[in-house]
Amino acid sequence: MSEVVEPQSPTPHPTLSLTQIFIVFFKAGCAFGGGLGVLGLLQEQLVTLRRILPDKELLTLWSIGRLMPSGTMTAVAVAVGYRLAGFAGTVVALVAMILPGFVCVVVLTIAYGYLAHGPVLDYIDATLLPAALGIIVVSALRLGRPLMRLSLDFVFVVAACVLVIWPGLNPALVILGGGVAGALFLRGKNEPRP
Amino acid sequence: MSLFQVFIVIGTYNMLAFGNGSAVVALLQHRLVEDSGILNLNQFLYAYALGRVTPGQNNLYLASIGFMIYGWLGALAAMLSIQIGGYLVLPVLKVYDRMREVGWVQGAIRGLGASSVGLMFAVGFRVGTEAMTGLIPWVVFLSTLALIFLARRGMLVGMLGATVLGLGLKFILPV
Numbered sequence: 001m002s003e004v005v006e007p008q009s010p011t012p013h014p015t016l017s018l019t020q021i022f023i024v025f026f027k028a029g030c031a032f033g034g035g036l037g038v039l040g041l042l043q044e045q046l047v048t049l050r051r052i053l054p055d056k057e058l059l060t061l062w063s064i065g066r067l068m069p070s071g072t073m074t075a076v077a078v079a080v081g082y083r084l085a086g087f088a089g090t091v092v093a094l095v096a097m098i099l100p101g102f103v104c105v106v107v108l109t110i111a112y113g114y115l116a117h118g119p120v121l122d123y124i125d126a127t128l129l130p131a132a133l134g135i136i137v138v139s140a141l142r143l144g145r146p147l148m149r150l151s152l153d154f155v156f157v158v159a160a161c162v163l164v165i166w167p168g169l170n171p172a173l174v175i176l177g178g179g180v181a182g183a184l185f186l187r188g189k190n191e192p193r194p
Numbered sequence: 195m196s197l198f199q200v201f202i203v204i205g206t207y208n209m210l211a212f213g214n215g216s217a218v219v220a221l222l223q224h225r226l227v228e229d230s231g232i233l234n235l236n237q238f239l240y241a242y243a244l245g246r247v248t249p250g251q252n253n254l255y256l257a258s259i260g261f262m263i264y265g266w267l268g269a270l271a272a273m274l275s276i277q278i279g280g281y282l283v284l285p286v287l288k289v290y291d292r293m294r295e296v297g298w299v300q301g302a303i304r305g306l307g308a309s310s311v312g313l314m315f316a317v318g319f320r321v322g323t324e325a326m327t328g329l330i331p332w333v334v335f336l337s338t339l340a341l342i343f344l345a346r347r348g349m350l351v352g353m354l355g356a357t358v359l360g361l362g363l364k365f366i367l368p369v
Contacts, residue, residue: 030350034245034252036317037353044349056307063306064286066313069209070279073251078280079287090284094277101250102257106269108244109258116240124247127334127360129325131353134338136318138349144311153308160312165319175309182305183298 014052016084018092024050025077025096033132035073038097040139042080048142052084059143066175073097152186195232197264197271204256205275222259237262330367334360 016024024045031037039062046053058080065075074094081093108115115121147153156178163169163177195203207221219242226232233241241262245255253276260272293299325331334356341352 027350029250032247032249032353032357033321036314038250041349059307059310060290060303063303063310064283064290066310067306068280068283068286070282071208071251071253071276074277074280075283079283082284082287090281094280098250098254098273098277101248101254102269102273104248105244105254105257106261106266108248109241109261109269112237112240112262116236121243121247123361123364125243126325126331127357127364128247129321130331130334130360131338131356133318133321133325134335134342134356135349135353136314136321138339138342140311140314140318144314147308147311153304156305156308157312157315160309161315161319162312164313164316171313171316175306175313178309178312179302179306182308183302185301186304187297187301 014084016050016052016089018085018088021081021084021089021092022096025081025093026099029097029100031132031135032128033135035071036136036139037132038073039076040135040142042076043139043142046080053080055143055146062143063175063179066172067179156182156186195230195263197267200260200263200268201271201275204260204272205278208253208256208276209279218253218256222256226259226263233259233262330360330363333363 024042027045028038028041031041033040039058043055043058047055047058061076061079061083062072065072065079068075077093077097078090081089081091083089085092141148144157147157160174160178163174164171203225204222207218207225210217210221223235223238227235227238238259241255241258243255244258245252248254254273256272256276257269260268260270262268264271290299290303294303326335337356337359338352341347341355342349345352347355
């Protein structure tokens with residue numbers, strides 16, 4: 001299916017070949033740290049290195065993905081894949097993104113009898129989590145850089161962070177609340193400059 | 195439980211959880227372990243643990259559950275069931291593209307973006323409180339940042355390099 005460019009859309013949609021999409025999403029799928037690790041790699045590939053998407057667009061797609069009743073990164077892969085190459089892009093992006101993890105999960109499941117009662121998984125867990133934390137921190141800093149100055153947007157950042165940590169509100173609800181509050185209080189306001 | 199039921203149960207629970215991975219775990223554990231006894235608790239917890247130590251999204255552990263029940267077909271059915279829901283984003287994207295210039299939509303998108311960044315920091319805080327429990331985790335964390343920012347090796351190399359360093363230290367040092 002070919003990409004349909006909406007006349008109302010102010011930004012022309014960028015494109016990548018299906019092979020390039022596969023490479024980008026395969027690399028992203030190699031990231032540890034769950035969805036945020038994958039997002040960090042996507043940010044590096046699409047925003048920093050290839051300059052295919054602006055930071056803000058990727059952040060918006062991720063926010064919309066958080067509101068979908070599916071895995072967040074699944075929705076992001078579909079959205080970005082569609083932006084870049086239409087329906088075929090969604091399939092390639094999804095397959096490439098889940099392939100590394102899927103193969104690892106199945107291989108480790110086959111090895112269940114050997115690994116279930118040993119220390120290997122604990123060792124991997126103990127060393128991967130801090131590395132994943134590094135990716136999450138870098139990703140949050142890069143995507144949130146324009147917001148890190150005194151502004152109403154920054155208040156939203158802090159409020160969302162606090163509400164998820166304590167009292168532990170559902171992240172999807174917090175983001176939805178941020179969207180509603182943004183529609184009420186951020187409309188027509190100047191955006192903070194990076 | 196038939197292969198089709200595996201597909202439906204995993205896909206439905208994944209969508210019902212609405213962004214809350216812990217809820218999926220609770221629902222599946224109740225259905226597959228306590229109710230039907232298809233998996234024992236050790237198998238279930240092992241599958242869940244794989245989600246943390248393998249690359250990609252956390253919910254890929256569902257492939258392990260599918261594999262334990264129906265082999266490769268089960269793993270593929272589980273993966274397919276959790277990917278299909280992602281296509282719900284396409285109509286939302288269409289609406290967003292049509293309305294992105296409207297004032298209140300721009301405000302909403304800014305609010306969504308800002309709260310998403312806040313959420314990332316919250317997740318970072320939670321992972322940090324869980325992971326940073328000794329010398330080696332700090333070495334791994336700081337090495338990741340150093341490789342990304344100072345050595346400019348990219349995120350993937352930074353993460354894998356620091357992890358290998360951490361594993362080496364874990365075997366060498368008794369901490």
